[in-house]
Amino acid sequence: MAYTAARFGHVMFPENVYEPALKCAELLIDGVGKGWASRVYFSDNGSTAIEIALKMAFRKFCVDHETLLEFSEGRDEKKHIVVKVLALRGSYHGDTLGAMEAQAPSPYTGFLQQPWFSSIFVFVDILEKYSQTLTAFSTRDEIFDKSRDTSTLATTYLAYVSKQLQEYSGNTQSAHVGALIIEPVIHGAGGMHMVDPLFQRVLVNECRNRKIPVIFDEVFTVTMILPKTPAELLGCKPDIACYAKLMTGGMIPLAVTLATDALFDSFSGDPKLQALLHGHSYSAHAMGCATAAKAIEWFKDPETNHNIIPQGGILRELWDEELVQQISCHSAVQRVVVIGTLFALELKVDASNSRYASLYAKSLLQMLREDGIFMRPLGNVGLPNDLGFTQGFTQGFTQGFTQGFTQGFTQGFTQGFTQGFTQGFTQGFTQGFTQGFTQGFTQGFTQGFTQGFTQGFTQGFTQGFTQGFTQGFTQGFTQGFTQGFTQGFTQGFTQGFTQGFTQGFTQGFTQGFTQGFTQGFTQGFTQGFTQGFTQGFTQGFRIYPKI
Numbered sequence: 001m002a003y004t005a006a007r008f009g010h011v012m013f014p015e016n017v018y019e020p021a022l023k024c025a026e027l028l029i030d031g032v033g034k035g036w037a038s039r040v041y042f043s044d045n046g047s048t049a050i051e052i053a054l055k056m057a058f059r060k061f062c063v064d065h066e067t068l069l070e071f072s073e074g075r076d077e078k079k080h081i082v083v084k085v086l087a088l089r090g091s092y093h094g095d096t097l098g099a100m101e102a103q104a105p106s107p108y109t110g111f112l113q114q115p116w117f118s119s120i121f122v123f124v125d126i127l128e129k130y131s132q133t134l135t136a137f138s139t140r141d142e143i144f145d146k147s148r149d150t151s152t153l154a155t156t157y158l159a160y161v162s163k164q165l166q167e168y169s170g171n172t173q174s175a176h177v178g179a180l181i182i183e184p185v186i187h188g189a190g191g192m193h194m195v196d197p198l199f200q201r202v203l204v205n206e207c208r209n210r211k212i213p214v215i216f217d218e219v220f221t222v223t224m225i226l227p228k229t230p231a232e233l234l235g236c237k238p239d240i241a242c243y244a245k246l247m248t249g250g251m252i253p254l255a256v257t258l259a260t261d262a263l264f265d266s267f268s269g270d271p272k273l274q275a276l277l278h279g280h281s282y283s284a285h286a287m288g289c290a291t292a293a294k295a296i297e298w299f300k301d302p303e304t305n306h307n308i309i310p311q312g313g314i315l316r317e318l319w320d321e322e323l324v325q326q327i328s329c330h331s332a333v334q335r336v337v338v339i340g341t342l343f344a345l346e347l348k349v350d351a352s353n354s355r356y357a358s359l360y361a362k363s364l365l366q367m368l369r370e371d372g373i374f375m376r377p378l379g380n381v382g383l384p385n386d387l388g389f390t391q392g393f394t395q396g397f398t399q400g401f402t403q404g405f406t407q408g409f410t411q412g413f414t415q416g417f418t419q420g421f422t423q424g425f426t427q428g429f430t431q432g433f434t435q436g437f438t439q440g441f442t443q444g445f446t447q448g449f450t451q452g453f454t455q456g457f458t459q460g461f462t463q464g465f466t467q468g469f470t471q472g473f474t475q476g477f478t479q480g481f482t483q484g485f486t487q488g489f490t491q492g493f494t495q496g497f498t499q500g501f502t503q504g505f506t507q508g509f510t511q512g513f514t515q516g517f518t519q520g521f522t523q524g525f526t527q528g529f530t531q532g533f534t535q536g537f538t539q540g541f542r543i544y545p546k547i
Helices: 001-007 018-032 045-062 148-149 153-166 197-210 230-234 259-265 286-300 321-328 362-370 389-463 465-541
Strands: 039-043 085-087 121-124 178-182 214-217 240-243 253-260 333-339 340-348 377-378 381-384
Touching: 001 286, 018 286, 018 362, 039 045, 039 321, 045 085, 045 214, 045 240, 045 259, 045 321, 148 153, 148 389, 153 197, 178 197, 178 389, 197 214, 214 259, 253 381, 321 340, 340 377, 362 377
Parallel strands: 085 121, 085 178, 178 214, 214 240
Antiparallel strands: 039 253, 240 253, 333 340, 340 381, 377 381
16 A cells, blocks of 8 residues: 555546556456456445446436437427335445435434435335244255245245335336345344345346346445355346445445446447546545455455465355354344354344444443454444454554564574674684695795705805805805795785685675575565564454454
8 A cells, every 4th residue: 555655646547547446446357246247436435336336227227218318409398207216124325415315214314314315215125024934044055045036935025026116117107216226135234134135136136127227235245244245145146236345454445336338338428428427536546446456365365364265265154153152042132143254243122222323232342342352333233343354454464574574684684694704704714814824834934944944055065064054054044934934924824814814704794694684684574574464464354253
């Protein structure tokens, strides 16, 4: 993120493309959008991603149902149709105006928050009770089993959905249902309710049969909470999907709206007014795109995310089944929802103290924090460890980096420098000095003395004992000793000391310093950074299963 800030700063995205945005888009299309999406529209947060999705869906509906009119300049007559969006009660899609109107009346959309509320949406209740016996499942996999599509319950769901849609078919003066928006599998801020995937699959398929564009609001789940993508879990694909929050690992705001090629083509045409005229100053900002790309890569890599099962890339269940069973049976707990990395529990409270306005979970929140567990309260519903990623990442990265860098650098540098310098200097100096001095002195003295003395003595003695001895001995000894010793000592000492010291010191110091510094720094930095970052990232993605 820091590197991207230094390299790119801020680049206006219209008419431009740069590496972080391109890479992020490619990873998204090859990941959550694989098999259905081909276009990415960048924005700032989840609510704006929803607003963009609604604009896309309305245009696609109008094109498919041929309700668009050519508006020419000065034309007085303009046909008007009313288009509504189908949504589920209990869902939540954001706090901007269009997103708020995508929700049924709730604490988020009440008079205190939105006095002008006049929904353009049609809300469908999720069937909870019906004439048949309630279905029980021995495993959660059975809930997602596609064989349920032929069950009696599927027929009941279809009849209910068809009846709701028929009221807004456009055959009368009533409005059209121009889009469907759902939170796949889990309703997030609306209360952490798990929705029957069969009901949502029936709803999606029926809307598709009626050429009603389908929006998946995956802002909360992204790809980092559910064990698989919603498209894989539900067994059906959207036309549009929105992502935000953990897409950047929780480090910086960024959102995207993915769409199909067919939806993109709905905005094609010569006049500029045919285009999707929507954008933000910081759309696709470089820091967010680079961070998201890196977070997606790390999340999908079993080496950096140990919660991923390498075979198939599925997110393993993080919550111990026995622990979940114990919590769900606690006298103070109304219900629990556990899937992927998500753990939510609802506390038993009086009806007057329930839902989002409740402060009942506040005391539990404080107690859990004393045990190192962070919880996000939604009234009397709590999500333990909502801040786990940030805390784990920061703590793991800082601790690992500091410890690894300091220990590796200090140990490597000190050991390498001391060992290399001492060994090289001592060995080079001692060997060079001793060898040079001994060899030079011995060779020079012996050769000079022997040669001078013998030559002088022999020559002098032959020439004349008295005169020759005195002159030869004196001349030979003095000349031989002086010349031999001086030449041998000076040459041997100088050459040996200089060569030995220089070679030994230089080689020892250079080798020791370079090897010690390089090895210590590289090993310490690399090990510390890698270990710290990996540990922090992994620890951050892990949810503490301690209650």
